[in-house]
Amino acid sequence: MVKIGQQQHILPEEISIIVVAIVVGTLARAWVLKEDYRQYPSYPNGVLINIITGFVAAALGAVALPALMSKNFVAVTFLTLALQQFRDVRKTEKESLSDLEHTEYTYRGSAYIDGIAKTFESRNYIAFITSFFTSLTISILPFNIWINIAGGILVGLAVFFFLKRFTKGKTIGDIAQVKPGKVEVKDSSLYVDGIYVSNLLGTDNAEKLFKEEGMAVVIYPNENHFRINLDNFGQRQAALFEATRALGNKRYNFTRKDYEKGRVVITLVPIKQDIDALIEVVKKCPLLESAKKSHDVMKANLKEEK
């Protein structure tokens, strides 16, 4: 920055740094936004809101370095505002999804909402860090401005892909097999592959509806310790929610775990009769951070190894 009289003016190079870093950071937010499409409560307004908050995050990351370089240390305190803003994004998303709980076919559940809200917050950090590293690279490279900008974009992309990979969670399909289940109704009780599910089918209509249109999948954990994740009520509710959301829900939706073998049943009467889609959606259901446990770490702690 150059001081002319009492006024400070931004140099053209600094404008280039800030603009490029903001664009790269905002694009980073937009790229991870696409991946999360199905988690959106509202499209296209939800998308717009998140791109704008991503833009603000990118802008904060972009101007941090030029502010430091101009020895304007007070200006750096706005980074605390950035943190506050990201936390607000998480809070807003949580509130918004919680408000929608009673309008969906079934509950998302607090655990799933918490996971989604955390993801939204972390995606803003991705925009922030990507734009910060882009800005940093352009500033420190000793070549001409165009080469510096190209270098900054490359570093920004590298940071983005690293962060995207780092924050990518696992899904149910990574730790379990999902197979179609056989629906049976005996004496007004519902069974899937012999596992008792519910006795809420007390009328002839209910029995008939489930026999004719009921669909079910059974989740088989690949390892016994994966039951810790899959048996978690929040995790099962998340899978059930995704199933009802993807296929619609005419009537009835249940989830049940089998204590003996660790199987988990997801069953419903969907609007769209597509068993492959049901299997796919359950497989792609994210493993919740709150339910996730590191088996190796737990093993080490339990044995109290030195």
Place this chain on the structure above:
Amino acid sequence: MGRESSMKPNYEILAYITRNKERVLNGSSLVLLADSEESSKEMTVDIAKAMKADVVHLKNGDYMIIRV
């Protein structure tokens, strides 16, 4: 592994339909005495439809209308 407290189902017995008058006891929910299997089935379905509730057919032949 318990449920999340926010999702604890709030079961409510709305009505109990029986053909055995010995089972008609006091309680907060409505208990109806039916004179035949057909009649208890009809009453159950009608009430369940009106209340948008679920029906449990007990092994003793009685019906319980509940809302989850």
